[in-house]
Amino acid sequence: MLRHLVRQYGFNLHFTKMLVGDLTPEQMCAQPAGVVNHAAWSLGHLVLSADQLAQLVGLDSDLPDGYDALFSAGSRPTEDPPTYPSRDELLAELERQHARALEAVERLDPEAWGQSHP
Numbered sequence: 024m025l026r027h028l029v030r031q032y033g034f035n036l037h038f039t040k041m042l043v044g045d046l047t048p049e050q051m052c053a054q055p056a057g058v059v060n061h062a063a064w065s066l067g068h069l070v071l072s073a074d075q076l077a078q079l080v081g082l083d084s085d086l087p088d089g090y091d092a093l094f095s096a097g098s099r100p101t102e103d104p105p106t107y108p109s110r111d112e113l114l115a116e117l118e119r120q121h122a123r124a125l126e127a128v129e130r131l132d133p134e135a136w137g138q139s140h141p
Contacts, residue, residue, distance in 0.1 A: 025128075025129070028128075029125060029128070029129065032121065032125060033121075033125075036117065036118065036121050039066070039069065039114075039117065040114055040118075042062075043062050043066065043110055043114070046062055046110060048104035048109065048110070049104060050062070051063040051104065051107070051110050052100075052101070052102045052103065052104045052106075052107065053102065054100070054102055059099075059100055060100055061100055061102070062110075063100070063104070063107040063108075063110070063113065064093075064094060064098070064100035064107070066110070066113040066114065066117060067090060067093060067094030067107065067108070067113060068094045068095075068096075069117055070086070070090060070094065070113065070116050070117050070120050071086065071090060071091065071094050071095060073117065073120035073121050073123075073124050074086050074120050074124075076124040076128070077120065077123050077124040077127055079140075079141070080124070080127040080128055080131050080135070081127060081131075082123065082124075082127050085120070085123065087108075087116060090116075093106075093107070
């Protein structure tokens with residue numbers, strides 16, 4: 024089962040990169056038709072989620088400064104591109120967080136999968 028989870032985790036990263044790969048800074052922060060969580064905020068939130076997965080499997084948090092306040096649940100996305108890291112910076116950080124979380128998951132003792140989620 025771990026092999027399937029790892030494969031899907033990698034697919035999700037690949038698909039995310041494909042979805043935003045050609046967006047301009049303005050498109051990354053666009054909030055059309057009342058959509059609040061634009062692409063830049065969503066990518067940053069995925070970075071936080073990957074860091075939280077890493078913490079669940081025993082690593083310390085390793086977020087860049089300011090990411091928690093900017094991308095945590097309850098933060099308020101804005102349409103101002105300079106507020107956010109660039110698309111390339113967000114994707115690089117997401118890839119880095121994915122890699123460290125995945126490495127920790129693959130080293131995880133199989134008995135840990137039976138423990139309840141905190």
